[in-house]
Amino acid sequence: MSPQLSPVVAGTWRMHEWGWSPAERLAWIEQCVELGVTSFDHADIYGGYSVETLFGEALRLATPALRQRLQIVTKCGIRLVSPARPLHRLKSYDTSAAHLRASVEASLRALGVERIELLLIHRPDPLLDPAEVAGAIDALRREGKLAHFGVSNHTPSQASLLQRALPLAANQIEFSPLHLQPLHDGTLDQCLDLGIRPMAWSPLGGGRLLNGHDERERRVRDALERIAAEHGVSIATAAYAWILRHPSRPLPITGTRRIDAIREALAATSLRLDRESWFDVWQASAGHEVA
Amino acid sequence: MSPQLSPVVAGTWRMHEWGWSPAERLAWIEQCVELGVTSFDHADIYGGYSVETLFGEALRLATPALRQRLQIVTKCGIRLVSPARPLHRLKSYDTSAAHLRASVEASLRALGVERIELLLIHRPDPLLDPAEVAGAIDALRREGKLAHFGVSNHTPSQASLLQRALPLAANQIEFSPLHLQPLHDGTLDQCLDLGIRPMAWSPLGGGRLLNGHDERERRVRDALERIAAEHGVSIATAAYAWILRHPSRPLPITGTRRIDAIREALAATSLRLDRESWFDVWQASAGHEVA
């Protein structure tokens, strides 16, 4: 019943900035898949509603065999002010049945695929009606347009409201050595408790883990460097290993076009940190030892 | 099994300040009922333990037909320092079985009615014993003194503790375009999840929505004004429509003696805001767009 995702998920949210041709995009997808990264993370709004189309252009050039090996994760529920949506007056949320259906069908068309493996509500919508969402998702599933359903950036109370109406397969959240909050606010407790798979966005803190210059970023990088040296891996691999160590089995989402950087993420799947190393990074990030 | 309340509830907490005769109070009640506002919100402590008596004096002049159309909501659990309660040394809470019974029976006497439609615990009592409260409420119900039971100003964890012992029909909370907290702290999530009906006090922010002069109040009023102009209604009606838009179906509680103002609240029940208008008000109140 769980979505079949690869242990590392390739994020596409910056694909519109890469300046690539469809063939170059396809080559990137092929390289990811060869490494074992078969799941790609999207959202309708990425690139101002453009990334799904860019990805779809590449997929149309792919062999059926390659296309069958991919899993698409995408999100909906945010209405962005954008030239691509001239009717939107302000940034808002929409989890109405009509919007969910329209958004999923637009994503399928843009991507040129028949089915979304995992659909996520992008942000908690204060007007969300669980019964309405459950009805819309069930219908899309019966039509074969959707396999699994989850949320993103949801707190425990927001997720548990939906979970009652509709079992959640995932909660995509910010989680990294620079963002400890989900460890302590109940988010990861709930994932473990209810069998919701966490997906971690910004696993390297948007790059600050590697390049940041403030005191905290330096401390965390130093702690990761000790682990990296000990195991003969990169700092990025150590950071991914830190995320993967959580018993809820988070799925990290890369944000890069560099295949080498995706290899560094994958390398972490065969590295299990000992507890003292994990707490060393935690302490560097928290700025104090545990209580 | 739910209490049968009118879609707008008339609050009485300032009735002692109106300076009206019993006949004038009765005329007000009759006008409310004619409009369709048949539910009246009380608390034992309103007006320093005087409002229930003022209301009861008026009711005693009413026809049996009118009296049968009313639903009384009242609250208990606060012990106020007041000339009317000379034994009270300090403001405190009391949810003991003895206090609940004594308070309900005093309310019935003061109001001159045989049954309370909905009794609420006024504030979360840190010494509340769920089993004791459940026992007291069950007994009062069996005696026909009480139809339904709920809470007021309770956080999710406080409400869920009671909910386990005794299903809650309502949680009366502060909720308005100037008080967004219940949207984000789990309170309205819980209402939806458990079928607890929210009742909204201070729906106009104690009047600040109409008359307030700080930046935030002006911004929210401007956003409501656009909605009001678009639909040809008053700003107050737009504010009530904003509250009613939540899927938990909140019941707003007016605080005014002005029948015209009660009409403005009722007008909102036939106005369903579109999502962008709703988020426009949210954004004006939060001071930033959604994430």
Place this chain on the structure above:
Amino acid sequence: MSPQLSPVVAGTWRMHEWGWSPAERLAWIEQCVELGVTSFDHADIYGGYSVETLFGEALRLATPALRQRLQIVTKCGIRLVSPARPLHRLKSYDTSAAHLRASVEASLRALGVERIELLLIHRPDPLLDPAEVAGAIDALRREGKLAHFGVSNHTPSQASLLQRALPLAANQIEFSPLHLQPLHDGTLDQCLDLGIRPMAWSPLGGGRLLNGHDERERRVRDALERIAAEHGVSIATAAYAWILRHPSRPLPITGTRRIDAIREALAATSLRLDRESWFDVWQASAGHEVA
């Protein structure tokens, strides 16, 4: 199925500072037991991993009859940097099955007892795997090394995660007239809701309740003094009675070697505060009256 603990639990965490011989320690244990304080609160780490051994030295001198009357509470899950654990590099948590087993077996050896009545996870471990903990605890129970299991210093979401895998008998938390937080953050709500017994550490605020000089400490002491005078008890007894008044039936943990001070705690078990006195102390601590 609940642990059979005495209504006051004697804390041992400062025993290494008392400078006593084994015979003196045994005399202290005997005096506690004679008073009815038969439960003793430990942790593997108290005194830098020394207190369980000090207690065990005394117990080895005790008669079998005395030993059979005792209940041992102890904790595990913290790895302290200490000369007694030269391999520990930094303070960290460990709730792995291997660590739980090693810790329990070390505690049994140090204490010289065959069974722990109640084992607590000392602090919430962000890497805790509920299934792994449940497996480890079940095995230790089947071997007769452990009767009951609980937690310490856990928030509601952390406790409920474990509770799903393994019913919790206790949550040992800081709770006193100077530490109101568990009344309002859901901790004591959860204890009542799930039948988890709270145990209160620092019931006298680490002595500040009796000796502290800041404004808040003085206010609380004044409020307790009024209660003490009214009932002819000490201020400490009034403080313990305040804790015991909560419907979750907290078990206070003393921290003293003074038998008279333990007597003051026990005296509170026959003193039930009225609600106004309880709220008087609450108000003195909060600095404002209830809402």
